[in-house]
Amino acid sequence: MDSIAIHGLRKSFRKDLPPAVDLREDVSISKGELFGIIGPDGAGKTTLFRMLATLISPDAGSAVLEGLDIVRDYRKIRTLIGYMPGRFSLYPDLTVRENLEFFASVFGKDVGSNYALIGNIYCRLKPFEDRKAGNLSGGMKQKLALCCSLIHSPAVLFLDEPTTGVDPSSRRELWENLAQLKASGMTIVVSTAYMDEADRCDRVAMMKAGRFLTVDSPAAIVRSFDRPLLAVRSDDMFRLLHDLRAMEEVEKCYTFGDTHHVTLKPGADADAAAIASRLEPNHSGLEAGPVQATLEDCYMNLEEK
């Protein structure tokens, strides 16, 4: 059974601006799926989350969550979902424990009854129980926020950029936690701007300017990438970027870690060796070769479609 079924959704905030979210296709997310939404800032991720979490009503389209309509049955939906907004939105003047207890009782639960669900995450916060939430580190804040949105054992969990501003080890922990929650049968929708995280999702939707550009599993998205991709590096990376972009066979060139990734125009008659030989006179330490595409490459190249 589908946990979430979206039948096109549109929301615009001002008449003179293009809509913030403008999904035209049907998307369904099945129960127990870890669904990622990746996209740059301003792609409409937060607006989409707020619509699904019944915080704002769509202008057009509809969506069904656990069999309930997001507009008509929003009160019922609110008992089923957990929502963690992008920015820290707990009470900084209450302690860790007080925050957790408050959110538990808001849902008519007590901390004990669902402790098993958050136990793994909360054990890291336990030593700081009496500390004010406002004095926690960024990663700890996110953990607490996650605990608070999980404490009522929701059927669907929405996490809006949970790893933004969190250190790498906390990010890894968070994704491990999500994997455990998914194993318990929870449907999780998570947005992120980090491509490496998207690999951990069952399926990802790439979002840009309010639209889903593609929805598929990370592996399938990578498989569908059919263009030659080169990795080029030299001692003067900045100049190299300029030179590469100046070449007419090059469709797109962007920095990827410590190399530049280059895609070539369809039908361009060039390979790594040809490119390298043309750059050779101006660059020292030049290396060029074909590479396997990653999700980020797919994303970078999808954008312009």
Added chain:
Amino acid sequence: MKEFFAFVRKEFLHIFRDRRTLLVLIGLPAVLIVLFGFAISTEIRNVNIGYMSPDDDVHIDRLMDKICRSDYFTYSGRYLSEREADDAMRRGEADVVLMFGDDFMSRLYSSEGAEVSVVADAVNPNNASMEVMYLTGIITDYFREDIMMAASLQAMQDQSPVSAAIAPAGSLTPNLRMLYNPQLKSSYNFVPGIMGLILMLICSLMTSVSIVREKETGSMEVLLVSPVKPINIIVAKMLPYFVISCAVLINILLLTVFVLKVPVAGSFFWMILVSVIYIILSLGIGMLVSSLVRTQIIATLICGMIFLVPVMMFSGMLYPIESMPVALQWFAQTIPAKWFIEAMRKIMIEGVPVQYVAKEILVMTGMAVVIFAAAVVKFNDKLD
């Protein structure tokens, strides 16, 4: 119900964690009451009074002595000419000068009577008119008591024509009585006013700011995505401020009765009831403001400026509503504080039974119902 109490507990925690704000909430009313009660008052005190008289006169001396013996006036000097008196006023040495004409003494006993001019520095018109009023009172009093006594005594003794000139003046004696506030203490007027001001400020400002803060920090988003009914969120927000307002009310009343010594003439019960209605009304205003605005600054400005100024100006606390232009008089009827202050004055100072304040109570209750209805309608359990 459990959710609701969790909310209330959370709100109290917020308030008690923020000790400074709590201190201001509890301390400020006390400071204001004491300040208005003692320091700031419309009563005049220590007015510098001088007199101008070309010749020595025992009556003038005695009159000045009587004037200066009161708390209100302090003797500043005698001037020999009008010019000298004028200079003294310009220098700020004298606030008010009594000018006695030539031959005051002999004219007093003549048939055309004597004249004394009261010249007051009217830069502050309120003070000037008060000074003139007091002085006229003292002078009339003096001449009635002292001179008439002397005159009638004299008349009895020697049947001199002097008595004939003065005696007729005594045939009409105005008998002044200041009801409810015989000492004309300004605290009688200010206490209800300050209560109206403070309760409005605490209730509307604090509730609206505390609701809007949740919107600003984003925690409202999380609260809305929960099964809690929005009305419970709002009521839970108001409850702690209701409790604080009641504490402030009791605080003010204690100060009023025991420190300012303003007696409560009417029923305590009805006074508290009227205040509670007013508190609820103010909480409703705060709630309405919070559902209309998005930022704490705007909420503060609206409650602080838009509500504070009309409360000061149009509630009858500083200026009588009856002397305003008709349009403003109508406007004043819409100010909740006006009805509260009126009711409080009636109960507290005049001590009238409750049926005489029924109108005020009904108007405030009606306002509260309308404002609550509007706030509930305007409250959105979504973000847009």
